[in-house]
Amino acid sequence: METRTIEQLSENFQQKIDADIKIEPNDWMPDNYRKALIRQISQHAHSEIVGMLPEGNWITRAPSLRRKAVLLAKVQDEAGHGLYLYSATETLGISREETIDDLHEGKVKYSSIFNYPTLTWADMGAVGWLVDGAAIMNQVALCRTSYGPYARAMVKICKEESFHQRQGYEIMTSLMNGTEVQKAMAQDALNRFWWPALMMFGPSDAESKHTEQSMRWRIKRYTNDELRQSFVDATVPQAELIGLTIPDPKLRWNEERGHYDFGDIDWDEFWQVVGGNGPCNKERIEARVKAKEEGAWVREAALAFASKSKSRQN
Amino acid sequence: MEESTYTFLLRLGDDSLILGQRLSEWCGHGPILEEDIAMTNIALDLIGQATNIYTYAAGLTPDFNDADALAFLRFEHQYLNAILVEQPNGNFADTLVRQFFFDAFRVPLFEHLQDSKDTSLAAIAEKSLKESRYHLKHSSEWVIRLGDGTELSHERAQLAVFDLWRYTQELFHMDTAEQKLLAQDIAPNLENLRGIWLETVETVMEKATLKLPTNQGFFGAGRLGRHSEHMGYILAQMQYMQRAYPGMEW
Amino acid sequence: MSSNEWPLWEVFIRSKQGLNHKHVGSLRAPDAAMALQNARDVYTRRSEGVSIWVMQSALITASDPKESGPMFEPADSKVYRHPTFYDLPDGIEHM
Ligand SMILES: [Fe+2]
Ligand SMILES: [Fe+2]
Ligand SMILES: [Fe+2]
Numbered sequence: 147m148e149t150r151t152i153e154q155l156s157e158n159f160q161q162k163i164d165a166d167i168k169i170e171p172n173d174w175m176p177d178n179y180r181k182a183l184i185r186q187i188s189q190h191a192h193s194e195i196v197g198m199l200p201e202g203n204w205i206t207r208a209p210s211l212r213r214k215a216v217l218l219a220k221v222q223d224e225a226g227h228g229l230y231l232y233s234a235t236e237t238l239g240i241s242r243e244e245t246i247d248d249l250h251e252g253k254v255k256y257s258s259i260f261n262y263p264t265l266t267w268a269d270m271g272a273v274g275w276l277v278d279g280a281a282i283m284n285q286v287a288l289c290r291t292s293y294g295p296y297a298r299a300m301v302k303i304c305k306e307e308s309f310h311q312r313q314g315y316e317i318m319t320s321l322m323n324g325t326e327v328q329k330a331m332a333q334d335a336l337n338r339f340w341w342p343a344l345m346m347f348g349p350s351d352a353e354s355k356h357t358e359q360s361m362r363w364r365i366k367r368y369t370n371d372e373l374r375q376s377f378v379d380a381t382v383p384q385a386e387l388i389g390l391t392i393p394d395p396k397l398r399w400n401e402e403r404g405h406y407d408f409g410d411i412d413w414d415e416f417w418q419v420v421g422g423n424g425p426c427n428k429e430r431i432e433a434r435v436k437a438k439e440e441g442a443w444v445r446e447a448a449l450a451f452a453s454k455s456k457s458r459q460n
Numbered sequence: 461m462e463e464s465t466y467t468f469l470l471r472l473g474d475d476s477l478i479l480g481q482r483l484s485e486w487c488g489h490g491p492i493l494e495e496d497i498a499m500t501n502i503a504l505d506l507i508g509q510a511t512n513i514y515t516y517a518a519g520l521t522p523d524f525n526d527a528d529a530l531a532f533l534r535f536e537h538q539y540l541n542a543i544l545v546e547q548p549n550g551n552f553a554d555t556l557v558r559q560f561f562f563d564a565f566r567v568p569l570f571e572h573l574q575d576s577k578d579t580s581l582a583a584i585a586e587k588s589l590k591e592s593r594y595h596l597k598h599s600s601e602w603v604i605r606l607g608d609g610t611e612l613s614h615e616r617a618q619l620a621v622f623d624l625w626r627y628t629q630e631l632f633h634m635d636t637a638e639q640k641l642l643a644q645d646i647a648p649n650l651e652n653l654r655g656i657w658l659e660t661v662e663t664v665m666e667k668a669t670l671k672l673p674t675n676q677g678f679f680g681a682g683r684l685g686r687h688s689e690h691m692g693y694i695l696a697q698m699q700y701m702q703r704a705y706p707g708m709e710w
Numbered sequence: 711m712s713s714n715e716w717p718l719w720e721v722f723i724r725s726k727q728g729l730n731h732k733h734v735g736s737l738r739a740p741d742a743a744m745a746l747q748n749a750r751d752v753y754t755r756r757s758e759g760v761s762i763w764v765m766q767s768a769l770i771t772a773s774d775p776k777e778s779g780p781m782f783e784p785a786d787s788k789v790y791r792h793p794t795f796y797d798l799p800d801g802i803e804h805m
Contacts, residue, residue: 202488209701441491447609448740
């Protein structure tokens with residue numbers, strides 16, 4: 147069989163991408179594409195798993211049986227999402243454990259939003275509505291990403307996500323239909339989560355170092371700023387409908403652009419939180435490391451039992 | 461009649477709720493993602509059971525309007541769960557042995573209750589039985605894996621069995637409520653379930669290479685509302701919202 | 711690095727009677743029994759299935775994409791395997 151040069155292979159690869167033909171695990175791919183995918187998918191996986199913590203924080207205190215069950219099911223879904231995404235990275239030749247160790251050693255990031263604390267029950271509303279809402283913007287676009295296993299994971303995730311944002315918005319709606327204390331609780335949660343939610347889309351396009359290449363490879367389908375704008379446009383009317391005020395004095399509808407204009411994001415805060423100096427960075431990683439370390443003997447026991455039963459069978 | 465049914469329903473529902481509450485503490489902290497998801501499923505089943513049972517019970521009392529009122533607005537001594545289910549999660553072996561002792565009791569209980577003369581109770585039991593059978597499969601397989609796994613896991617599982625054994629006798633406690641329901645074919649004789657339970661437990665212990673203690677264990681009075689010191693803290697957390705913001709809708 | 715990582719399994723689910731088992735994803739489990747249980751909890755939380763197969767990923771033999779020419783292209787020319795190859799007389803719409 148003929149051996150093709152790297153140039154030919156690369157050209158062939160880009161042609162497939164341009165024709166929207168999915169890349170599958172055993173297909174030839176440029177090393178940088180593989181690396182970029184591992185970085186992006188594992189960051190995404192870690193965000194799902196670390197994201198369980200701020201919401202998990204309220205499961206034992208949920209105010210009704212229904213809310214408790216919904217929150218449990220929601221946080222459980224996020225565990226599933228992490229699992230699907232780790233599986234996708236495994237098809238790229240890196241094991242789940244290696245990926246997780248990279249997180250624990252601080253080599254890979256997760257979404258900065260999860261470094262903010264959840265202080266009141268209304269935060270369960272704000273997180274579901276805004277954080278899952280922002281995530282969905284991104285995830286729907288990624289259902290058409292160029293790497294097959296990643297795209298398939300996203301399709302499954304998007305199906306499951308559909309109730310997450312709704313349950314969050316429902317919590318906010320109940321609060322806004324409630325007493326003054328409840329309304330204030332909801333507004334306070336929005337005040338705290340609005341800007342961090344906008345930061346979830348990442349640095350502005352001008353600052354984003356990976357965007358251009360990622361777009362060419364179709365592992366990203368819209369830029370950070372495009373997605374952020376869609377999120378603002380979709381969310382503002384939802385806030386108004388239930389009587390919440392977006393904490394941004396510069397927010398106004400721009401008839402000419404057909405979009406909302408909004409104020410400047412505090413990028414210093416963003417880089418501080420990404421860099422490890424957010425309110426909960428330390429707690430979040432500690433909790434994950436603890437779960438892994440304290441679970442080690444359990445995983446070992448199950449392996450030991452499996453090999454004993456196997457040798458008994460033989 | 462209704463009063464004994466009500467008492468019995470609380471004993472059943474409170475077991476589910478409090479164990480579900482305990483299990484949900486694991487969510488996000490399990491030893492591996494797959495197991496995190498599995499334990500959350502069990503917690504969800506238990507909270508669902510509690511909801512169904514309380515919904516029925518709330519109709520039998522003028523004191524509480526609905527399932528949520530029963531779950532969140534009672535005082536500690538009004539909860540009638542067994543002391544076993546309120547025990548702290550401890551390590552993974554403690555959680556799974558607690559679960560196993562409980563599941564091995566719940567399965568034969570629901571098997572009997574699905575034939576109850578009380579048709580509402582029978583319907584709840586029929587649905588819950590399917591769930592509990594799965595829980596028992598999950599917990600017993602884990603107890604076997606831990607017992608017959610590594611030296612360390614064996615040690616931890618054995619310790620959990622010795623520690624939790626003392627709380628199991630209470631599960632078979634019959635008092636006036638159960639006696640009355642037994643007479644009307646509404647609930648089984650719990651004393652008779654002990655033999656079936658013990659058979660399951662002994663079979664699994666043998667496969668797990670674990671020993672059972674020879675003593676009987678103490679007599680707990682959770683069924684009468686006298687709990688361990690852990691219970692107050694469970695309620696402090698669980699009832700936090702309802703107590704801090706009374707009378708609001710969420 | 712500690713190596714207590716469980717082996718990887720592929721999960722196949724029959725979504726309803728009459729359909730093939732279809733690959734839905736993977737998971738980690740120490741043995742087949744737990745792989746099945748985990749598959750049930752991870753992949754059928756929304757009643758997605760009536761039957762599950764699990765198989766250790768390491769046991770799967772895959773075709774080499776470099777040879778996808780010789781493997782699959784011959785079938786491309788065997789159009790007689792596809793029903794659209796055949797002309798039906800007018801008046802017959804479904805067959
Ligand atoms: Fe998610
Ligand atoms: Fe979500
Ligand atoms: Fe999420």
